[in-house]
Amino acid sequence: MSTIRxxxxxxxxxxxxxxxxxxxxxAGVADAWEIAVGxxxxxxxSWKNVVRAITNLESSGAMSVEAIDAIEPESLAQIIRxxxxxxxxxxxxxxxxxxxVESYGGSMDALLxxxxxxxxxxxxxxxxxxxxxxxxxxxxxxxxxxxxxPLFVVDAYKRRVMRRHGWGDSEANYDDVAKFWRKRLPSDxxxxxxxxxxxIKVGIEHCHASRPKCEGCPLQPLLPxxxxxx
DNA sequence: GCCCAGGTGGGTA
DNA sequence: TACCCACATGGG
Numbered sequence: 001m002s003t004i005r006x007x008x009x010x011x012x013x014x015x016x017x018x019x020x021x022x023x024x025x026x027a028g029v030a031d032a033w034e035i036a037v038g039x040x041x042x043x044x045x046s047w048k049n050v051v052r053a054i055t056n057l058e059s060s061g062a063m064s065v066e067a068i069d070a071i072e073p074e075s076l077a078q079i080i081r082x083x084x085x086x087x088x089x090x091x092x093x094x095x096x097x098x099x100x101v102e103s104y105g106g107s108m109d110a111l112l113x114x115x116x117x118x119x120x121x122x123x124x125x126x127x128x129x130x131x132x133x134x135x136x137x138x139x140x141x142x143x144x145x146x147x148x149x150p151l152f153v154v155d156a157y158k159r160r161v162m163r164r165h166g167w168g169d170s171e172a173n174y175d176d177v178a179k180f181w182r183k184r185l186p187s188d189x190x191x192x193x194x195x196x197x198x199x200i201k202v203g204i205e206h207c208h209a210s211r212p213k214c215e216g217c218p219l220q221p222l223l224p225x226x227x228x229x230x
Numbered sequence: 231g232c233c234c235a236g237g238t239g240g241g242t243a
Numbered sequence: 244t245a246c247c248c249a250c251a252t253g254g255g
Binding site (some may be wrong): 039040042043044045046047049050084088092132133134135136137138141153155156157196197199200203204208209210 | 233234235236237239
Binding site (some may be wrong): 044045046048049052081082083085087089210 | 249250251252254255
C-alpha cells in the first residue's frame with residue numbers, strides 16, 4: 001500500500017470519520033449556501049470564529065443569498081466581525097452573492113448542477129476563480145463539499161505535512177500539489193472529502209510550528225527515520 | 231505581549 | 244513571474 005494510503009488509514013483509525021462539512025449553527029447538515037459562506041469566512045481564520053459569524057448572520061436574518069446581496073457592506077462587516085478581517089470578508093461575501101444571483105439566479109443548486117462530473121467541475125471552478133475573494137482553495141472546498149465534485153482541496157496544513165515527511169514537492173503550485181494527492185488516493189469523492197478534513201485535524205492538533213517534533217502525531221510511523229524534516 | 235489561523239488580492243520590481 | 248504585505252479578531 002502506498003504511503004499516502006497508509007496515512008489515510010492511520011488518520012482515519014486515530015480520528016474516525018470527520019463527516020464534513022460541519023454545520024455551523026444547526027444540528028443537521030450544512031446546506032450548500034452555508035458551505036459557501038463558511039468557505040469564504042474561514043480563509044486564514046479558525047473555524048470557531050466562523051461559527052460565531054454565521055450564528056450572527058442567522059440571528060440578524062442576513063444569512064440568505066438575497067439578504068447578503070442587499071445588505072450594506074458596513075452592516076455586513078459588523079455582523080461577521082468575529083471571523084477575521086470584516087471589511088475584506090464582507091466585500092467577498094457580497095461578491096459571491098452577486099455572482100450567484102447574476103449567473104445562477106441565486107441558486108446554489110444551479111451552480112452545482114453536474115459538478116460530480118470532473119469536466120463540469122473544472123468549468124465551474126474556472127468561473128468561481130473569477131469571483132472576487134474566491135481562490136483555488138475556496139473554490140475547491142465549495143465544489144467538493146457542497147457539490148460532490150471530484151476535486152482535492154490544498155491548504156497550508158497539507159503542505160506542512162508533506163514538508164515534514166518529505167512527500168513530493170510541498171512548495172509546488174496549487175494544482176500540482178492537488179495532483180500529488182489525487183494520484184495517490186482512491187479516486188472517490190468521499191475519500192477526498194475525508195482526507196482533507198483529517199489532514200486539517202492533524203494539522204491543528206499536531207502539525208504546526210509549536211510541535212516541531214511531531215509528538216503524539218498519528219502519522220509518526222510514516223516519518224523518515226531521521227525524524228521530521230525542516 | 232506575541233504569534234498564528236482551513237487565503238486572497240493588490241502593489242512593486 | 245516572483246515576492247511582500249494588508250486584512251483584523253480571537254485563542255494559545
